[in-house]
Amino acid sequence: MAEYRPDKFKVAQSFAAAATQYDDVAVLQRQTADELLDRLSLMTVEPERVLDLGAGTGRNLALLHQRYPQAQLIAMDIAAGMLKQAKKRFRDDLGFKRWLPQNKALQTITGDAESLPLADNSVDLVFANLALQWCDPKQSFKEIQRVLRPNGLLMFTSLGPDTLTELRQAWAAVDAYPHVNVFFDMHDVGDAMTASGLADCVLDVEPYTLTYDTAMAMMRDLKILGAHNVNEGRRRGLTGKNVMKNVITAYEQFRRDGLLPASYEVVFGHGWKLQQAGQQHAEDGSVHVSINEIQRR
Numbered sequence: 001m002a003e004y005r006p007d008k009f010k011v012a013q014s015f016a017a018a019a020t021q022y023d024d025v026a027v028l029q030r031q032t033a034d035e036l037l038d039r040l041s042l043m044t045v046e047p048e049r050v051l052d053l054g055a056g057t058g059r060n061l062a063l064l065h066q067r068y069p070q071a072q073l074i075a076m077d078i079a080a081g082m083l084k085q086a087k088k089r090f091r092d093d094l095g096f097k098r099w100l101p102q103n104k105a106l107q108t109i110t111g112d113a114e115s116l117p118l119a120d121n122s123v124d125l126v127f128a129n130l131a132l133q134w135c136d137p138k139q140s141f142k143e144i145q146r147v148l149r150p151n152g153l154l155m156f157t158s159l160g161p162d163t164l165t166e167l168r169q170a171w172a173a174v175d176a177y178p179h180v181n182v183f184f185d186m187h188d189v190g191d192a193m194t195a196s197g198l199a200d201c202v203l204d205v206e207p208y209t210l211t212y213d214t215a216m217a218m219m220r221d222l223k224i225l226g227a228h229n230v231n232e233g234r235r236r237g238l239t240g241k242n243v244m245k246n247v248i249t250a251y252e253q254f255r256r257d258g259l260l261p262a263s264y265e266v267v268f269g270h271g272w273k274l275q276q277a278g279q280q281h282a283e284d285g286s287v288h289v290s291i292n293e294i295q296r297r
Helices: 008-018 027-040 062-068 080-099 137-147 165-172 186-196 214-226 239-252 290-297
Strands: 049-053 072-077 107-110 124-126 148-159 197-212 260-273 279-281 285-288
Touching: 008 080, 008 186, 008 214, 027 062, 027 107, 027 148, 027 260, 049 062, 062 080, 072 080, 072 137, 080 107, 124 137, 124 197, 124 290, 137 186, 137 285, 165 260, 165 285, 197 214, 214 260, 214 290, 239 260
Parallel strands: 049 072, 049 124, 072 107, 124 148
Antiparallel strands: 148 260, 197 260, 279 285
């Protein structure tokens, strides 16, 4: 799998280019975000600082603000163009309420989940909807664990390897290049979470299916979303008309009830950064360890 990891430069480019049209076709992203927010409502947390990691166009920022009105919101994305849209959308969603004195200004930061430009122990909640699938899970969870304060919570969705299986099979009938992004299995994700130091980790998988009239319509949506093939081992150059025609023909075997399915394997997960014995969490986010605890170690 490591052979076909996403090219981060291409990821940033693709999502920057997609920013202005992204919301028009982000059906799956809205569905998974709503489910993740429902799951978040079951968690007992009162965060002071909330990081929307992979914030995209900012659709979830107002919803997080509504849930935690006293919290400082931080929107982070690898694509600066996405954050420009997020700032505008958050301002529009809040309307005149943004002028209320208790509302804190939105912070926007361009950054990669594998190297978060945040201090240790600096956020209480990380909310990441369909963003971490573009990352090395070992590195991204290690970074998330680092920036979380003790008793902080990570809530996320990602994509599993059965995502777009129909498109993957259609391309496999044509050539041997990776034309569909490769994603990590839930068990690999869980192992990476545990290795990072996150605790009480819970993961499960839910299937989602979108339907299209044609294969080309589905592939156009992927391109608009910025989620088309960004693998390092992808085929270079343009795809010929005959090759694409063969892919479309191969995809037709999946048509049911007049529509073509696009299947998604969505991984839902959460984990905590536990406060270790002897540690005290200060208001500024620093962690103090008693002398007795140091001596015991």
